Amino acid sequence: MPRLAKRFGTPLYVYSASTIVSRLRAFDDAFRKIPHTICYSVKANSTLGILRLVAATKSGFDVVSGGELERVLRVDRRAAKKIVFSGVGKTRDELKAALHENILLFNVESESELWTLAECAASLKKTANMALRVNPDVAAETHPYISTGLHKHKFGIPIAEARALYARASGIRHLNVSGVSAHIGSQITEVGPFAAAMERVADLVRLLRADGHTINYVDAGGGLGIPYTRVAPTDFSRYAAEYAKAVTNPLRGLGIHLLLEPGRAIVGPAGALLTSLVYRKKNDSKTFLVVDAAMNDLIRPALYNAYHGIVPVIPAYSVRREIVDVVGQVCETGDFLGRDHDLPVIAEGDLLAVLDAGAYGMSLASNYNSRPRPAEVLVDGKSVKLIRRRESTSDMLRFES
């Protein structure tokens, strides 16, 4: 880590290729008893170097915009047949781009979108495979901003209204009703809500089949959380198996092909954000470590009050400890990476690693305060690849006149 910091500078996202691949394999293995496709959720980390690694494992992708679609196609054109397209506001252009690539499944989130998809498909003389994203109205214990499965949320179609809409969809020539989809939120660490959602989806599948629809796919969405606070290392295989059981039990006997859209659970623990201490600062009794990474680089603490473990990465550090707030350089009180962390005392210039930053880190990075975004490296055994170079100030100003 100190060598990476020296070579590439800080702040720096560092990812482990073997962690990503082994988590994908463990996840895949947990579902081995049922036909399934993993569609990695691109928005968790959409850097091409990460997508390339995921594509090499033969996984599919879940995209939520035309931009994400294009990223996947850049990495592997043949991945198109394993792409599912989600999102509440897909535009005509985005729908057409996806139709052009003959993607696996459109997860339609409203009646208006259904008509628009039909129109676009007709104009291109294509048939769109579609599912409705239903809102199963189950509460998931997570941060309110990333809970999506309740009727008060903007996502999906109320499950009670889905049947009527499927009936309408099946009458449209350019649409091919082929699945039911549900995604109830993110960073869900209890498997109960997944089971509850799938019970409701299974009931709907039975109803739809009785109505005469061919339902081949159930898309269970993503959302499996990770333990950001780790006392002891957790066994991901066991956790994934528990999740798989919750998802698949309600679907038993339906003979469906399961689609899964994990994001965070695959890449979250595989990444760390390396940062250097710029200044130590004391305001009365409070100690601040002002570091060179900030909320524009990793917004999760500011946005969700999320906790990330933070550790020093110098070889032999002080045995003296202190309680500190690790904060960035942005002019916002909400700009912190960690509050009240108990850390060994480090000196200005020393390095810290913010852990479990592989998901919703770089993909949510911005230029707020005119800060160029960090570089990203992918470590694969002995090889170190710069998968995104550090932005420069002139990169940042390029689009302005």
Ligand SMILES: *Cc1c(COP(=O)(O)O)cnc(C)c1O
């Ligand atoms: C964000 C999202 C995911 C991935 O969620 P994770 O919590 O990262 O697993 C999957 N599907 C949809 C539709 C999403 O919006």
